[in-house]
Amino acid sequence: MEDLTEAELRSLAGARSFERGLGYVDAVSGIEIGDDWIRASVHGTERYEAELTLGGRRGPTGRCDCPYGQEGNFCKHLVALGLTVLAQEADLPRQRESARNRARGLDAWLSGLSRDELLSAVREEIAEDRQLRRRLELRAASAQGDLAGIRSRIRELLDIGPYAQYGHVEYADARAYADQAGQVVSAVRSLSASGRAADAMTLAREAIGLLAGQFDSVDDSDGWLGQVGADLADAHHDACRAARPDPEELAHWLVTHALDDAADLTDIDPLDYEDLLGEGGMAALRRYAVDAWQAHRTGWAEKDLVQRLAKSGRDVDTVIAVHAADLAPSGHTHLLIARELDAASRSDEALEWAERGIRDVDDLTTVDTALVDYLADRHAREDRLPAAAALRRDHFAARRTLLAYRRLRAAARAVDRWQTERAAALDLLRADAEQRTAHGAPVLVDVLLDDGDGAAAWRAAGDFGAYDHQWLALADQSRATRPSDALAVYQRLAAPLTRQVGNDVYEQLVSLLLSIRDCHRHLESPDEFAAYVTELRSALKRKRNLMRLMDEHGL
Known part of the structure; x- marks a missing residue:
């Protein structure tokens, strides 16, 4: 065990996980030892399975099925297992040899059984272990090419009935249900490996739909069922890669799935199938996505899918069409369109959309400030400084804030009109203050402070009032x-x-x-x-x- 030390455990886990692992040493049980691995159960609020791998080129590694370990971290349960192993280091060679002897003894006993004796032993285990029976039934159906049988077993495996109370799988039973559901992934992969990738692809899709139907009835706080969904998605992708389905059919399924509730379970991205779809399939994918969007133009999922597919194919016009079909009254969508056109080097059209966004806004108090900034910056870059100043003036008149005042000041200085613009802006703010509008006096004090006009700011604060932080700024x-x-x-x-x-x-x-x-x-x-x-x-x-x-x- 020269490659496992307490210092090594601390380095792998970090100080926090190492310290927490100290408290779990007594919770380690059921240690199993192989030539280069050690497994055990660690009991806390839940029972987790931890495994240390020793003697590798990278040194000790570990994995644990707790949520933190599932993210690839060396968790407190692995620390506890490692410390237990170190405490038993002197006895480890004997335990390892004992494990080898037990394995050899079991293998020798099984090898010595007659066919009838072996079948009898297996049948006894099947009668005692329902999970083993279901796994073997699934393997038998796969070996016999019994697609109906496999489909039936998959439905049984995904049935929440045995784990559900009042139609819902509670947190305490979610892990066991997820373990059972995970056997479906193995069945799908076995079918692919046996040369029946097309059937595997079909069953993977059916399983995804069934599992998604159960998802809301399971307390998946730890993400076990979500992992099964992700594994099913991977198995489907691998089956498609082996089966090479019709690109048109695959495209239709991918779009249908992406817009279905099951998409939340698997997170399948149609773009990940681009190499299987080819040009024709990708064209079909975009066509089906556009059809779905046109049937439901306000659907978020439909809009997102069409836009992502359009961007991947550099189809700017489709992206714009999706945005243009649902223009926000604030002008925000006009800004998105302008940015897309800029990225496509269509700056004249971008400017037109930005200007249209300002025109289409009924009230400049509600306009997206980012749209104003975009258009004013375009005017300034293209030497239309008076237009930029006019836009900033109109925006300040509608939204009298310190930020709008600062933007107006910068634009007006660029055309040497700041004194005139400032006088008009301060008149507006004083009128607000005199009318006791909600932000009139505070904004007036803020802009005078920002201008460095302390005397005027003192007068405004005295005449109209100010917040404490403004009085403090005045005093400072x-x-x-x-x-x-x-x-x-x-x-x-x-x-x-x-x-x-x-x-x-x-x-x-x-x-x-x-x-x-x-x-x-x-x-x-x-x-x-x-x-x-x-x-x-x-x-x-x-x-x-x-x-x-x-x-x-x-x-």
Whole structure:
């Protein structure tokens, strides 16, 4: 076991999984040992099967059927198994040899049985083990070419009845049902391997449909049934690769499946079959997808499928047709079309769609801002600066926000009209503020602050009001020039914080105290600040973390 150490386990699992694995060592049972592998069950909230492979070129590896292990991670259950193996390291050679002897003994016993004795032993096991019986029945039907028999066994395997209470498979039974359903995958693959790929393909499709019909009745929180669905999809793809079905028929099934609820179970992507479909099949695939979309133009799945297939074939006109059939009133769809046309080097058409998007919007307050940005940027790049400024002006007039103001400022400066545009924009904002609209005064204060016009911002805040964060920004911006005004703001904001607790509150309060100290420095009134702090410390002395923080900042 020179290739497995505690340090190796920690490296493979990471510190967190390793530490958690320490608590599962006593949960390891049923250890089986082979020449280069060790398996065991690990019991926690569920029973999981873990397997370590030793002596490989890459060093120790492991797999576990817990959700974390299924993602390819070296989980806590593998750590627990590894630590158990290390604890039994001295006895490992004996256990390994004992396992070999048992295997040889079983093989020798089976080899020594007569045909009738062997059949009797198998029949006894079948009578005791229903799962074994079903697996062997499936193998028998496959060997005999009994398609009806295989189909019947598959239906039995996918029946939730034996596991369901009140028509639903609970979480505790989902794993067992998924294990049974997984036998269908083996049956499909066995058919393919025996040269009957066409039958395997047909049964895979039927099984996918049956399993999808049961999916909503199973608590698949751990994803076991989803994995069976993915495995069935892989088995279907492999069967198609071997059977080489008619491309037209395959295309029709792929589109039908992609638009069916079963698609959520298997996640089959029709584009993965491109090499099997060929040019004719891909053309049929797109045709069937377009037909489905035309029959249900508002269906999300139909639209998505048509667009993906069209893009794969560089069929921009079809992509545009799908978008154009369901134009969003915000102009967002016009923007998507413009971007598709740009990608196809059809920039003139892209511009037309973007401009149409602005025209089609009934109210610019609802327009997609990204469409405005796209069109304004196009105007600017193509030296239509007045048009860009006009668009930004109209958008700001409809949506008076700080962002729209900034965009207008940049566009107006580019045509040397900012002073005129600014005056008009501020008139609009002042009118909003006077009418006490929801965002009138705050936006006015924000844009004046953003312009660096502190004096006007103070006046607006005083006349129309402002939020606390805006008052704080005003005070921070003008501490040196208006220390008295700033001081009043800081003291007002500090007052409620003195009645609250918590380290975040203390940090805010100390920040305000530092600003208050700076104001007093500008006012040349350090004694007033000293008295203020002394009174504050006396009142808040029980708040030890605050006192410590004030000490750190010399307050």
